[in-house]
Amino acid sequence: MKNEFTCIVCPMSCVLTVEEQNGEITVLGNGCKRGKEFGKNEFINPKRMVTTTVKVTGSHLNRLPVISTEELPLDHLFAYMHELYQVVLEAPVEKGQIIIENIGGSGVDIVASRSLNQIESKKERA
């Protein structure tokens, strides 16, 4: 079996040709070693980084951007999103703070991708 993918790991967008012969997978066209791994994964079980926002109160922004610590199976993306929609946080939040541990039993965490301070007026009231 043979398939073509565009490597999305970096903006070089190398076109990868992935072929399986006797259980062995070969990748051609990759500009670097990350592309080889991507090509193999894309063939077997496509994965993506998950990035979205969750609700946050008490900061100058209403949403906190979050990112997965590793790639997650694309198939379950909407299930992960659903779990993330339930989250409501209160500022302050530190970059890297775990928002959901082991999301959907995947072994991967979702963490804050920036810090958010508490707004001044809120601090005073507290």
Add this chain to the structure above:
Amino acid sequence: MKELKIDVAVIGGGPAGLAAAIEAKDQGAEQVMILERDVELGGILQQCIHDGFGLHRFGKRLSGCGYAHHFIESVASKEIDVKLKTIVLEITDQRIIYAMNEIDGMMRIECGAIILAMGCRERTRSQVFIWGTRPSGVLTAGTVQRYINMEGYLPGEKAVILGSGDIGLIMARRMTLEGIEVEGVYEVMESPGGLTRNISQCLKDFQIPMYLSTTVVRIHGNRKLEGVTVAQVDENRQPIEGTERYIACDLLVLAVGLIPENELSRQLEVEMDPRTKGPIVDEHFMTSMPGIFAAGNVVTVFDLVDYVSLTGEIAGRGAAKYLQGKLNLELPAKDILPGDAVNFVVPQRIRTANAEDSILIYFRVKEEMRKVEVTATVDGEVCMRKKHPIALPPEMMVEKIQVGKIQEDARELRVSVKVG
């Protein structure tokens, strides 16, 4: 009016400005100040929550805000002055900045050197010329991005995207994940405007169709957008009769390109390049005005933040050298020119005696080409050749050239791309 005197002023606190300020400070400039009109540093990156930033620089897949965080922390650790909610109104050729904010009021800032890092802004409906009414619900992709990712509200339920620039593609995915139905992406040109990787991960992953050589010809609805009419176009980008199709939608997202934000540069009358729509810069990203530098998307739309940071560093280094009297501006500058199949080059000038050992030249090709060879020639003599499997207009290309290969008395350096 408050009067200040500083060494280096950086206008704009996006990735270009942050990198420039850090580098100027590291290279010995004492008083470095960033003037940023927003409430926080980071520029456009703060609304880019998706990953794909900094793989080459940090070896990690960061979100835009994660990438910015590294530089913001670094600025915080370095005694760099940051003035937020501060808008720069005017710059003079004597390197005087007029700026204002709530706390200081009007300020007159005398600067040793200035780095322009105002970024770019999106083209709007008036620049693409669509017929019809002017209802609400017609927004640029960047605005939609800010609404959804920072302010936290959804501007519609069913969207049509006009233009296949990267921001539009990213927003196609983003809106889908947030429950907005994306009907399709319409691109007037024959080929997509965005990067292949974004078409793959933002459209194909979600089965969002893209229609090439098709555009929005009419907007419907009086107060609120009710729908759009799309039609295919011919070679001259004229709508083909009989191909019109009506699509009901309450959101039209424009992703029709970016233009460098150069009101200040134009006022200042630095020499501009009509091809890049930004100031002409030399090997240190200094504009035609001594001591005034430019970096990042204000010079030309770079797309890639890694390149933006690099140009910031070059300009920051240049500003420090300028203050230390290490740049000899009496020397004649050689032109760096776009050759065959090349749309523009950045930088456009070089004084070899001032340059470092090598120089990076950024350029874009005019059309898609496969199996290409890039050559750089000095007065017609080849000084660098490099082969690439593909060259695409949406993807900025960059080549390194050894400055030692450019003779003192040479007049020009030219970058060309050809098949073979």
